[in-house]
Amino acid sequence: MSTKIAVISSLAFRDRLISIAQEVENIQLEFYIYKTPDETPMLMKQIKPCDVLLLSGTLPYLYAKPLLPSWPIPWTYLQQEEFAISTSILSVLANNNLPLSKISIDVMNMQHVQNIVNDIHYEGPLPFIQEIHIDKPFDHIFRHHKQLWQDEKIGFVITSIHSVYDALTAEGIPAMRMHDSNSSIKRRLEQTKALSKMTKSESAKAAVGVLEFLESIEDYQLVLQRIVATTHASYQKIDDKHFELFTTFGHIQNAFHHNLLESFFNISKHPIKLTFGYGVSILEAQKNARQALKFATPNSVFIMNENKELQGPFPKDPTTLSLQTKDPYVLRMAKETKLSPLNISKIMAFSVSRQSLQFTALDLAEYLQVTRRTTERILKKLVEHGYAKVVGEEMSYQQGRPRAIYELNFSTYH
Structure with missing residues (x-):
């Protein structure tokens, strides 16, 4: 049985994805096309029953992100990778006889470009780089590229945004879309199919x-x-x-x-x-x-x-x-204190769940759902072996002895 994949993408990316998908067995693509990535949430509400959702880039993913925690089927997205950026830059350098400094590029993460130039030990002038944010109008990115072209500071633009590419080419400005390799797209399609099968198996x-x-x-x-x-x-x-x-x-x-x-x-x-x-x-x-x-x-x-x-x-x-543990740290504590590994794991969970480092025996008793006397015996063993310490007393307005305030003295992040 084929895996039905709902794909949210631009029109320009659809034909390429259809061509690559022919190399992946037993998948069926159902496309939902946007003119601009901010239409993604609206398109998500139109998706018919399918096995898995594929967002065709980081931009549609960012627009979809608020809806994804409650999304009822598995999803994934084609993330912009350094490999796509480096191959796009290499393509421009090889085919246009331009230095790197004469390129303008927009990317999801500026650090990716910096990592690439560091990897090749490049020490010359960098390209003009714009980082994409969904709260910044894409028209602003287009205008910046256009201004650099008009000022004769650049000879080529690499853009991650299809609508910006269309606007640039309409103005006669040499440009290309960021080029994800066929192999990376094919790999993502195979991973998307595997994600669907794994989710069904788990269900x-x-x-x-x-x-x-x-x-x-x-x-x-x-x-x-x-x-x-x-x-x-x-x-x-x-x-x-x-x-x-x-x-x-x-x-x-x-x-x-x-x-x-x-x-x-x-x-x-x-x-x-x-x-x-x-x-x-x-x-x-x-x-x-x-x-x-x-x-x-x-x-x-x-x-x-x-x-x-x-x-x-x-x-x-x-x-x-965890009701079973192979953590040698926990097992050693259990052996020294004569407490069960389960009780120690519960105390670790109690510590992580609290905002305050300090607590009383009553606080721990309520968490463990045991009597205060039982909790006091547990704390006595921890104190005797240096895994907890008394750091003060809680002033009481009623009769009776003040309650000790404890603090754990071992790592609870296991």
Whole structure:
């Protein structure tokens, strides 16, 4: 089955892309043509069902960027590379008998040109360079090129913008469009096809959910049916408070993408827990979902993937916690302190999640979902081995001893 690629590009680039695409098997290109790249967001709203989106350059990508985080299918773009700039410059130098200083060029990143001249150890006068910004009118770039030509400072223009090229040639100014090599375009088409296949394969991965009602409630059937419908799942009853859901990674991600899962917790007045496990088999996904339930908190969603990474709580600010580690640093700490690698990983995640470096045992207890006494035992072991230190006391307006203020004394960025 061929991969259907929606392509947003200029008219000038379309024919070239069609020619190169003939060398890539099993792809079908569906074009959405802009006159200027700022039309990209409007064209995105016109795209019919397809497998993947290809933006034909950095400019359309920049205009599309605000829409891409919520874009429902995979996407990629043809990024301007130093190779394209260097071959374009070489073409002008070889065919027009001009020094580099007599060229005017506009690029997405000026540093690319500087890198090229550094690589060839060039020490002479540089070309005239304009950096492209989407908040700067392209007409300004055209006028600058034109002025340099009229002042006889240049003999040729290389432009990354098709509309600027058209305007320059209409004025009789020698110009060329930035030339991406056929091989780089072909490679991007192949990568685009591979991205689509990888995404589909990932979406088909098994996912098992566990729904736990913390109390026996009458309206459980409504909650269950809503979750089943949203995640396109089948289900089986484990006992009066537990149900197992069977679906795919793609359906779960789609529910997250459209913010559908958080609505479950508003249906019932009673607390519920919901976890999902991913795996290469139903059995593995099932085990991961059940293990995630041990760490889940009420009215939130937790996910454990095939790498034993626990993600959650959703829809709040989720963190990722690895339940297995091969990090020798963590393993050494676990051996010295007699704490589990899991607890140390949780403490690392706690540290990264906070704005303040200092904390109390109560702060850590609330994060770990354990008693303050348990947390104080953990902190005592960390302090004894130099992995934490007491840096002060919290003044209390109530009776009782002041609470110690701690600071971690080891690297948490692992």
